Amino acid sequence: MISHLDRRNNRSLDSLNFFLADVRDGLGPYLAIYLLAVHHWDPASIGVVMTLAGIAALVTQTPAGALVDSSRAKRALVIIAALLVTVSCLLLPFISSFSLVALTQALSAAAASIFAPAISAITLGITGPRAFTRRTGRNETFNHAGNACAALLAGLFAYLFGPVAVFYLMAVMALASVIAVLFVSAEAIDHDVARGLQPGDQSHQPSGFKVLLSNRPLLMFALCCALFHLANAAMLPLVSQKLAQANLHMATPLTSACIVAAQLVMVPMALLAGAKADVWGRKPLLLAGFLILPLRGLLYTFSDDPYWLVAVQLLDGVGAGLFGALFPVMVKDLTLGSGHFNVSLGALTTAFGLGAALSNGLAGFVVEAAGYSAAFLTLAAIAGAAFLLLLIGVPETLQRTEQFESAAVMGQT
Template sequence: MVIARSLRALDWLNFFVANVQTGFGPFIASYLAANKWTQGEIGLMLSVGTISAMASQLPAGALVDAMRNKKFAALSAIIAIIVSALLLAASPTFVPVFAAEVLHGFASCMLVPAMAAISLALVSRADLGDRLGRNARWASIGSALTAALMGAFGEYLSLRSVFFLTAALALPAIVALRMIHYDAPPVVPRAPAGRPKLTPEGEERESLRELLKDRRLLIFAACVVLFHLSNAAMLNLAAGEVTAHMGDNVQLVIAACIIVPQFIVAALSPWVGRQAQKWGRRPVLILGFCALPIRAILFAGVSSPYLLVPVQMLDGISAAVFGVMLPLIAADVAGGRGHYNLTIGFFGLAAGVGATLSTAAAGFAADRFGTAMSFFGLAGAGALAVLMVWLAMPETRTEHRAEEAEPSVKV
């Protein structure tokens, strides 16, 4: 009964955390563009947040692995995101925006593995695909509804009000987090000198060197880099372009570009989790990655701002696949070996590398060669991502034993 209540609270935690995260990204790009920032300056500043996340991913993942209280890790990250939103609302100048991006980058890389660890503490590895799909569904619903609300705030009040709203919406996330209860892993005595370290379950902990030799880890990390190299700058670039050429209803168009894909994610995510277990990981990955180059090419050819919304629907497919598959493949690679959250952090580092290159390069290319050429470059990166999954990515799905059907605490 406690587990059932905690799972419902986890649904709401995903919903409200998505509310908070929606205030960043495209709304920042529009906010800065409205305050006379160039595309190159916006791309550089957005890269600051991803560089902060890159520097924090591995330490944060290792920290979450070592912490028995995963809820405290999540709480700390949520509070840091509140502070980031208030800094952005304070002033659209260099110092507050820089500080907010750094703090948000650090907090996000702490929050993602903490929430994945909480999910794995409440369900078994065999049921993790379904749980991650459910997490993604609630998160996408939260993002969609909040994007509509924030779009209305930006349109009818002010762009600054979006960030005050972001901070306020973090409070229900903290309440939902406090309602989650699960048995913490037992304290494992320190291993004697010369003996292998143990996980909280008493199993031998794999060394970091052994983990980094895993071919599945390295190839999927390369796929993640290419995915974000193609994906990260697309909507931000489109949002800046719309702001520059469309005076009326700009915030509503940007909000629609966020809302519509989120409903697709909500519909597809549970199916993605189930099919990943039935078909394997590779076919589902190929499906999601194929949407990237198609979307970039369509963005390059779109002339009407209102056509951005149907093109952006393709983001729902790739987002549903990537959101479920990253923590699921991390569990395939490192689940039960003591490095689940570190592996998520490693993949997050790969995402940060791709996103940093994407936003900086796309902004530079847009300033020098035009927005259309920038989108063609993003399409090329997406095509390389598809080829990497098709030709090099091994299947990571494993059959789980029947005794693993009970909820585990391998976090």
């Protein structure tokens, strides 16, 4: 029977994932629109600022995971990071110099690196390994619902009050996440389990890279993730550019429509992954998510019609929804018993972040040389390679959780 404390923790995690959804992903295209429309920055300067923010996120992901592994104040880490993001958002309307804007965005990106490993650690520390899959699916469900809601509000507020309204929206959501995490019971978090250890096992100390270099399935999965995001990250920006070419005035609303549509599809996909990954296994669901990506890249080449492009973007909800829900589950499975769950999560996030960072540059060069269809086909080919590598090189990991749970039960008897 679910206790009052369990219900409170569940609702607090639901709220935390909902409000952090947009905060975790950063300002992204909204910042570019603001700098272009309000301060009349040139595209090169906008690109450099976003690149610097991306680099800050990349270099801090693995240290953030190590910090979460070693910390017994995981809620405080979320609160500090959320407050830093809030300050960065509230400062933006009052600054316009390149250096200050770059500094705020780099600081915000570095702070946001804490969120993914901290949420996964808090979740694992509360639920334990076996219940982690279903709870992670629920986390992702509320994350996607929060993203959809934030995108709708951002589009509405930007239309009514201008692009600057997005910054205040993100600041409010960051502050709401602080309130949500305060309602998570600190006593409910087992910090040994949150690192991937058995309860009370403190024989392992967090280590940055040893677990990665000695774990071949984890390395293969990292490569799959990097290729997936190398193929995926540039697709929506390319679609946005095509929409802008067709109708500049409607580009922002249609881009928001793409984001909202995909996020709404991600909600049932995350629920499906959470409910069935312990029954069907992780790999069939992951393969389905990876297979969608080359199909999507191919379909984008069929038509430039805005409604077709938005409709195809719905498939992003299938691929990203399954990947987002299963990514922390796979890392948990592959690192059980090591005490390195969160640093591994950070390192693999760095890997796919690097793929995402390179994606737009690669696509841009291909568009310049051969056009948009060639860029979509190139990304589709990379996605196909990621699918084949996952199929051949990464094992099913469900059995690892079952064996770990059995060993934990035997150790307690």
